[in-house]
Amino acid sequence: MRLKVVLLGEGRVGKTSILFRYIRNEFQEKQQSTLQASYMDKTVEVGGTKASLSVWDTAGQERFHALGPIYYRDADGALLVYDITDGDSFVKVKKWTKELRKIVGPDISICIAGNKIDLERNRQVNEKEVLEYAKSVGASHFYTSAKQNLGLEECFKELAGKMIKR
C-alpha cells in the first residue's frame, strides 16, 4: 500500500527538519527555507500492515500558500506542524485544517505536531487550547523535536494507522 502524506505549516516551524530526521536521522541547525516541494519515502508497519509512505515537504512561506492544493489534493494524510514557541504558527494550523476539510473533504487523516518541544521554556502556545482544538477537529496531536528526535516515530505511526484504516 502506498500512502501520500503532506507536511504543511508556517515557514520555519521545522517541516524539512522533521522529514530529514524521520527519514535519514539527520538534523541541521541552519536548515534553509524550502522553495520547491520534494518528497522522501519510508516503509512503515502498523498492526501487521506494511505501507510505503511518500512524505511531501512543502514551502511554508506565505507567498507559496497558493501552491498547497497541488500537493494536498491527492494526499491520504497531512501532518500539520506548528512551533510551540510561535503562537501565529498555531493559528496557521487552524487555517490549514479548514482548507483541507473544505477542499479535500472530511476523509483526509490529519495529525498535528507541536514541534521544537526542546524549547519548552519558550513556549507560547497554550497546551490546553491545542489539545481541545485537535480533539474538536478529529486530529491527533503530538509534541515533537526534530532536533532531539522526539515524538516523530509515534506521530508518523499514528498518522499511518489512521490512513490505513480509512
Ligand code: GTP
Ligand atoms: P520553510 O521551508 O520555510 O517552510 O521552513 P520549515 O518549516 O521547513 O523549517 P526548517 O526545517 O527549515 O527549520 C527552520 C529552523 O528551525 C532551522 O534553523 C532548524 O534547524 C530549526 N528547527 C527545526 N526543528 C527544530 C526543533 O525541533 N528544535 C529546534 N530547537 N530547532 C528546530
